Amino acid sequence: MEGKRKLHAVALFGGTFDPVHFGHLRMALELKEVLGVDEMRMLPSHRPAHRETPGVSGAHRREMLAIALQGCRELQLDERELRRGGDTFTVDTLEELRAEMGPRVSLSFCMGLDSLLTLPSWHRWERLLELAHLVVVTRPGWQLPHRHSGPGSEEVAGLLERHAGDIHDLLSEPGGRLVVREQTMLPISATRIRQLVRDGRSPRFLLPAAVLQYIEDKQLYTGAGGSAGQI
Numbered sequence: 001m002e003g004k005r006k007l008h009a010v011a012l013f014g015g016t017f018d019p020v021h022f023g024h025l026r027m028a029l030e031l032k033e034v035l036g037v038d039e040m041r042m043l044p045s046h047r048p049a050h051r052e053t054p055g056v057s058g059a060h061r062r063e064m065l066a067i068a069l070q071g072c073r074e075l076q077l078d079e080r081e082l083r084r085g086g087d088t089f090t091v092d093t094l095e096e097l098r099a100e101m102g103p104r105v106s107l108s109f110c111m112g113l114d115s116l117l118t119l120p121s122w123h124r125w126e127r128l129l130e131l132a133h134l135v136v137v138t139r140p141g142w143q144l145p146h147r148h149s150g151p152g153s154e155e156v157a158g159l160l161e162r163h164a165g166d167i168h169d170l171l172s173e174p175g176g177r178l179v180v181r182e183q184t185m186l187p188i189s190a191t192r193i194r195q196l197v198r199d200g201r202s203p204r205f206l207l208p209a210a211v212l213q214y215i216e217d218k219q220l221y222t223g224a225g226g227s228a229g230q231i
């Protein structure tokens with residue numbers, strides 16, 4: 001980044017967080033540190049277009065995130081997608097943030113490799129890299145898609161060729177780079193946590209104790225309470 005000015009840099013870690021767990025929190029924190037961004041925001045989606053509607057309401061998912069982030073200076077909660085309601089399209093969120101922050105702030109949207117592979121089916125996906133950088137997290141040893149490796153691979157391989165950047169570009173340019181980052185993930189998933197609770201088993205030590213307490217108090221994921229719905 002020699003000779004280039006560092007911009008104020010904001011990164012976003014999106015998800016359903018149904019519920020938030022240590023896998024999400026560790027990954028967000030490690031990314032904040034390796035990318036060198038000024039802010040890392042946890043961005044709960046309202047109703048993601050590419051997966052099942054979350055099992056519990058946005059209000060519960062937001063509350064669990066707020067509890068998990070209590071006293072944590074490194075990570076912030078950005079509630080805009082829950083406030084906006086309806087179907088969640090990342091492009092709308094990035095348009096909103098870009099309008100708020102202006103053209104001279106670096107904006108990075110973090111996603112897993114699985115999400116990158118579905119990118120060509122996202123609403124107005126070609127606009128995303130005009131608004132922000134994309135940081136794609138892969139597990140060590142995973143293969144990036146190449147042309148002819150499956151549906152959508154042509155477009156994704158093209159994006160990788162046109163937008164490939166290195167980590168320093170994220171801080172010196174406002175958007176437009178696709179950076180791939182190998183990062184080890186804790187073997188935790190929200191699906192497994194929901195399953196454990198449903199089966200009457202304990203998910204303790206997979207997520208913050210205070211979040212587990214909230215789940216127990218509100219009887220979430222047991223099938224008894226915490227129905228899906230608007231926030």
Ligand code: ATP
Nearest residue numbers: 014015016017023024027112185186188189190191
């Ligand atoms: P589910 O099991 O319901 O699919 P999840 O645990 O994968 O949920 P999401 O809310 O879908 O969580 O994921 C939000 C983001 O966190 C995604 O970018 C996903 O790739 C990432 N992520 C999920 N689990 C982990 C983990 N164990 N370590 C690091 N990142 C994770």
